[in-house]
Amino acid sequence: MKSLFRKAFVFAAIGVLLYAAAYYASERLQYRTGDTNPFFKIETAEHDAYDWVILGASHAMPLDFSDFNAHMEEQTGLKILNLASPGTGPLYNRFVFEHFLTRRRTANLLYVLDSFAFYSPAWNEDRFADAKLLARTPFRPQIAWRMAGYSLREGVDPRAALNYATGFSKINNRDRFKPDLWEGEAQFDRVFRPSAFATAQRIEYLFPDGTADEAALERYLGEFAALLDLARRQGIEVAVVKMPVPSRFYSQLPDEATFDQRLSELPAMQQVLFRDFSLAMDEPGFYFDPDHLNRAGLTEFFDERLKGILMRK
């Protein structure tokens, strides 16, 4: 039995070395294929200081599709970093923003708000353990510690921090050789043919737990307020916007009026610029799927609405 243990120890030691090599290779490979992951963007950002940082879920992502971020920078003369990632609510965005502040600076924060992200842990706590996000998040000890802190304080599954620290999702990433692009980006120039079925499916997907859980809404509004407070303490100006969506989509959002009401009651919202563009652009030709702006829509939105906000006019 002793000899078996000795062999097992040597076997495990070699295994650990091989694992470390695989980890290192995965980490390096990530710098070749990385793109949309917010932590990757923070690590590889061109500048130390930005005029605007954008946070939010997938509705904010088209602002960085293709060359659109460069277009906005050119039009405004501002430095803009988009840290939005798909399906992420206020808790995950706070996590991203905290890390951003340890590495870079910004004068302004634009938060693209979606009500769906305030109703379910699926868009908050669970996002920390998302294999696709973890697979593209570069390793930094500070991120690991911060994630462990979120496990202790915010109820995030400790397996997320363990997964991140061990690099498991990175090593196990089946798309390791593919660029880290959100599937929506490939459709950015397309026009969506309105479909009641697709819209209904999308709403069902976005609200997996419905909107009945008052405690969840309370919790995530609190997280959002904490994020706004964090920005205020750093002297960062905040603007909050709701992106345009087709009226067909908007009309099916459950309890949107209640959400707006609860949002407006947040003390932290009193000190920020808030613009609700939800019903500003109903033209179907402006969308590439049931609720995301395509290039034409985004150009119109930027020229007519967003540019003024970014330029603080």
Added chain:
Amino acid sequence: MLFNSFGFFLFLPLVLAVHAALPTGRRWAWLLVASYVFYASFEPTNALYLAFVTLVIYLCGWGMGQTERRPVRIALLVAGLVIVLGLLVTFKFYDFLAGELERAGAVFLADDAVFNLPRLGVVTPVGFSFYAFSAASYLIDVYVGKLAPQRHGGHVALFTAFFPKILAGPIERATNFLPQLREGLRAHPEQIVAGAQLIVWGLFKKVVIADNLAPLVDRNFAIAAFATPIDLLISVYFFAFQIYCDFSGYTDIAIGVALLFGIRLMENFRRPYLSRGTGEFWGSRWHISLGHWFRDYLYFPLGGSRAGRIRQYANLMTVFVVSGLWHAGLGYGVGWTFLVWGALNGFYQWVGLATAPVRRRLAERLPRLAASTPVLVLQVLVTFHLIAIAWVFFRAASVGEAVLILQKIAAGLGQMPGLLPRYPFTAEHYLGFGLIAFLVFVEVLDERRSIWQRLAAAPVALRWGAYYAGIFALLLLGRWQAREFIYMQF
């Protein structure tokens, strides 16, 4: 807590550590506690069903041991079987049959006579099909005198609950399991090594092969009406290997984990797709523990092959239809597809039986040809395709859909040689074909001489290289999002 979940990777070392620290005579008790914790992790009330089944077979077995009177012993056997198997049948079929009766009623009765039957509305305990059959075998073995009634209730409880096998077998026999408990649970170094090897190989089959084949299969079976014949043909092939690797992967892990505790479970798979006939496939290579269960507790009692030719045919069909019904609910819901699947496999046995004399005579006249490699390969390929056709009924959502899939493939076969070069094969396809080719290569080697014996005889560098390759294949290619094992979903 699935075998391919993070929870199990914490659970197993903990159970092993405590197990090793206890005196051998007490280890069964710890394993019993661990088994109930494991089983209750899926749904706490599951443990109640398990305890109930255990209590029933223990009491009936004990009762049979208290008397020599045949009527009493028969009554106890029947009571035990009716309770255990009755529960199984009720769980599996009650809601399904209620729905079918309502549908039939809607067709045959007047509109105002529409009736609604109550539903059970309970989530069926995972693994019930497996431990119910193990429990039934205990009762029958006690009745026929193959096994003395057990006084040790804890041992009987561990026999039904032992966590490696509870979800999807092997359908263990008490005659194999209980003597090992009496001897005391002690794992030898060779058993530990063999157990670890089987766990890695089982995980490889499950998370690397089966779970990488599954997405393509699921996609095409979900849109069978719109999929092309090539899509469907590839999906049928992939499914044949998916279900094999999923189920045998589970079994390998179960046997491997049991070995770490010093318990040898029954062999359940023996390279089934290398069978040269469907009789061989079902008789001695695929889900052996179930095949032997049906042979010993249904086919033989019905008279087997000794009750005349007609009865033999009837007995074979009975066994396969019942086997089809047993499979209902394993992974793909309860439906008529399983009845057709069972009957089709029964029909294969009929054909095999009817043509056996002709094939035997041919083999006697042309012995060299019969034993030649091309003929062997042809037999293996024909058997594989017959089984794969039957799997379509197992996997499809309905009999109509299964027929549609087979029709589309058959209609498209002629054009396939022309279409295949233009088919948009993806990395997913190439990975799937590569994994299948690797599996077949390993199994062919294993068929000639055990792969574990080959490894044991190999130089350390080669042996360890193979282990690392297996482990790192799990890390690099495995799908670890804890997809359930197909056979445990009932």
